[in-house]
Amino acid sequence: MRALTLRAVLFALTADLIPYYALYALLFADHGLSTAQISALLAIWSVTSFLLEVPSGAWADTVSRRGLLMLSGVLLTAGFLVWTLLPSYAGFAAGFILWGAAGALRSGTFEALIYDDLAARASTAAYPRLLGYTRAAAESAALTGILAAAPLYAWGGYALVGWSSVLLAGVHVLSAIALPGAPKVVSASAVEDLEDEPDTASPPVGLTSTPAGVSRYVHMLRSGLRESLHVRVVRRGVILVALLNGITAFDEYFSLLADHTGVSPSISAVLVGVTVAGALTGAALAGHTENVSARAFSIALGIAGVLFIGGALLCGAATSHPTLVYSLTAAGFTGIAIAYGIDYNADVLASARLQDAIAGPARATVTSVSGLVTEVIALIVFIFVGVAAAWLPIPALVAALGTPLLLIAVLLPTWLPKAAEEESLKQPTAE
Template sequence: MAALLDARAARRRFVAVNFLFWFPTGLYIPVQVLLLADRGVSVATIAALFAVHSLTAAGLELPTGGLSDVIGRRAVLAASGVLSVVALAMTALATATWVFALAMVLKGAGRALNSGPAEAWYVDTVHADLGPDADLRDGLARGSAASSVALALGTILGGLVPWLLGLGPDLGASLQRATGGVVPPLSVPLLAGAACSVLYVVHVLIALPEPARPSVGLRAVLADVPRTARAGVRLATRDVMVRRIMLTMAAAGSALGVVELLTPSRAADATGAASSGAVLYAGLACAGFTATALGNRLSPWTARVARSGERAILVAELIVLLGLAVLCATAATRTVGPAVAGYILVYIGLGLASPCLNDFLHRRTDSSGRATALSVQSLALQLVGALSGLVAGVLPGGPAAWLPGVVGVSAGALLWLRTRETPKAPPATEAPATDARDAVETPR
């Protein structure tokens, strides 16, 4: 397959698409709960709405990954952006709970549609330009770092804009009058996110070229998507390297599950009030995204220094484990400094591991199943993260609640002890190629 773009241009566009997708998410993170509460939604109902989002995203991971492998990356990514536009606008303007629930479904579906196709497009394009043995780590690291930077910047701006509008009563009142009271300051970040998602759709349609695919009828799509999803699950269970990658992502999910559940209340305990705890947690979230971006950028360098991607993953797992150990050890105290350091270490380690893991994954899959494999990976992280959070929630408070993450990451680190980097083996479905550029026939 001839390359439509060179690897450097593909990397720039991959970075841009990641930034544009995740920036709106950062914008609404600081205000979403506050907006729902301001509209009269109870805390229990807000939790249920978040569950609707998570279950929708998890339930659609495999079908949407298979859909991307069957009909192409660009159409699926554009659909994810359209759903995000509608979901954010609905959340910003709605007043009824059922509308919020529908917006969560759409948002979850958009998240599932985005899980994998952009990265698959990048890998397919690089393979077409440089061959299947091209080094992917730097591009994957830049893409992941762009996502983290987008979340960090979005979180800062999403919290700052309503605060600034609140500081100027005339400005806030003018906004309310101009919109008939429909758009309070808390809605502004979501509407800005919807506008950014429109730019995302335009970028996807213009900047991510794909080779023409044969037209596929609805019946063929309905048959091929489940078949592709089953093939992705078989690969994840039968290929030794892919199985290790999936289990490592599950271990990452166990860490994220406890950190995201326990950190907000830990911040409130440290400051002595829920409101000031929320401010501290917003700062921590921004610091965590920034730490992930730093880990992403250090990943290729770590692999070179360690002389192996596998050793780099082991180093990353040990950093995450150290961070969790610090959080666990300080859980019964009110000391903030060591706990913040532990939190940062967790996210640096997670960012460090991601590009190396995905580099190995792309060397074990071909274009026909690459998006599905990434969806299986995301599903493993989400499901174990949810389970880890549930277990932590029923354990006694203090250090015990952090144990699911400690145990999970310890098991993940053991997977990478005394191993040698596994050479790329062509997937069983991949036909031998006479030229390196022909090794990937169909973009993900």
């Protein structure tokens, strides 16, 4: 377990140790792109992930998950390389396509690999804690990368930030090699569905396609979609996780919110780092909140919505009070950070419960369906900002993006899957 935890944490850590995260919105703006154009780029990123999300999940249920995660790292590295070498709208769009493909390959694949490895050890009860560790590692890395962006930018501008991001993304590729090659775990209830599939007995060993491999791919795709759509507890879990995760697309506008107050790019990086610290704390506490009631989480999310909206509006007010710019901006970002942490903690809990609820053979596919819905929600966020930016300032836009937290607070008590020990969740029944 310790070795698995260390390898999983290392992979998550290196995935987000990227200085570009703090400043890429400002990079685009400094190259003449408007808020609407930046939202269009983000939409390209989201659409790419949307198109590849479920197909890549079924691929991960068919071939080597570790191999796909290595490929994901290569694509991520290539995306940042394109940004650094071709800092133009076309280059940024190409980089987002590569990044979107990398994210789609990783989404669902990593969670399924870790969960199945734990299942092989009969230790799935440790999954919420381990997932919390990996999410905390990712946020710690993102925070480190974001804070590092400030001195990197001061020393070498966007070029040094870019090349540092390329190098660190390359290290992430190497970390994927250390991941376990866990077997696919199929529940007893799924065996009957699989026994007529002659190709499913053969373990996936590579990324190549064969007639049997294609047949298995189609079977996994259908199985995952069927469970996601027709098993109520899984369907609701898929949507809930997507909502909690998808609305965090608002973090793409944090640096623009900070810039709106008039602070320098270096201070903007620090303020964005404060929000990441909030998410880090929320993830790190996941092992301690896994038994908190759904009603308590619902109340916490309601509070998070109020804090988020209020924090964004405080940042807007900062521009009208020059003597209070720094204090109001700091207070605003602190409220946003707390709200982000609450949402992140709830996301880890819901993601773990979703993995427990999945009973079929296509674990990565089901998880990727949630990823697909996540991208739909993120795309809605980007389109909303792109259109509304013509009438609303950034603080009002960001405040509006916090309102879904209030809706999720209402849905969570009935949509959150129950704890893993309820054996009935392992026996899906179609509606």
